Amino acid sequence: MSALAGKTALVTGASRGIGRYTAQRLARDGARVAVHYGANEQAAKxxxxxxxxEGGSAFLLRADLAAxxxxxxxxxxxxxxxxxVDILVNNAGVVVYGRVNEVVEEDFDRLFAVNVKAPLFLIQHGLRRxxxxxxxxxxxxxxxxxxxPMATMYTMTKGAINTLTLTLAWELGDREITVNAVAPGFTDTDMNSWFADPAAKAWAASQGVRGRVGRPDDIGDIVAFLASDDARWINGQVIDATGSGALGVTPMAG
Structure with a gap:
């Protein structure tokens, strides 16, 4: 029997990258998957x-998480x-690069709306479901x-997600709901558009012990494990998904 047979999952930002692979993997494991997207309908389709x-089941959901x-x-x-719903994956996120003197309020508001506010309220309104x-x-x-330094606003949002994860793990424990986070390092997705420069991508690959940047499946497979019953005793954790365990070593990551 598939590990997630009979389960329903919602994956935000599932039209591409880590979200797409995660949706595919959860469906492969037997879940029926709600594929959320913000703008790119064709990619979500x-x-x-x-x-x-592949014989799985999925349906589309559109929502602008900044609204x-x-x-x-x-x-x-x-x-x-x-x-x-049995599994909620808060994957959708946006990034704006720039040093602190380049930060503008409109970008700050959008990043915190999508990366922090949306996950918080998706959880709040999802609890009864x-x-x-x-x-x-x-x-x-x-x-x-x-x-x-080039991603100050983005990394601030992820610090907030880590705090949210730990707090909710305590709050929801009596319902045996686990709350965990996955922290990728350099991963080859559209978000890291600067990988289009081969020298920049090679530099990123050189920062880890594996000699390459991560792939969406490297991260999505960890998410799938946390979604399974095998991970029932893991709670309130931020899982290092850098491929090297080198948190605190590299000067920037995304």
């Missing part, structure tokens, strides 16, 4: 199609397709532990 091509009351709107759409014994998995970043 491609995610659903890839799941269905007011986005969490309520997303769950309202979710309720049209399912009567409860989340079944006992469920899983909440938040995407953090190794950058939350590092000095990353």
């Amino acid at each position: 491609d995610t659903v199609a890839s799941i269905e091509a 007011p009351h986005a969490a309520e709107a997303l769950w309202a759409e979710f309720d049209k397709h399912a009567d409860g 989340l079944r006992d014994g469920g899983r909440i998995i938040n995407l953090s970043s190794a950058g939350a532990y590092l000095a990353s």
Whole structure:
């Protein structure tokens, strides 16, 4: 029997990158997956199609997580397709690069809306839908532990996610709901657009012991483990997913 047979999962930001692979992996493990996207409908449809091509089950949800009351709107759409959820993966995130003197309020507000406010209220409004014994998995970043001058705002949001994870793990423990976070290092996704420069990508690869940057499957497989019953005794943790255990060594990460 598939590890997640009979479970329903919601993965935010599932149209590409880590979110897409995570949605595919959870579906492969037997879950029915709500594939959330913000703007790229075709990419999200491609995610659903890839799941269905392998015999899995998925459906689309659209919501702009930077908009007011986005969490309520997303769950309202979710309720049209399912009567409860077992796994919530807060993966959606945005990044704006720039040093502290380059920070502008509009970017700050958008980053905190998508990266912090949305996960918090998705959890809040999802609690009555989340079944006992469920899983909440938040995407953090190794950058939350590092000095990353070019990504100050982004790493601040991930520090907030780490605090949220620990606090909710205590608060929801009586329902046997586990809350954990996964903190990738350099990972080859659209978010790290600077990897388009081969020299920059080679530098990033040189920062870890494996000699390469991470792939979406490196991270998504960890999420899938945390979603499974095998991870039932892991709670309130931020899992280092840098491939090297080198938190605090690299000067920047994302």
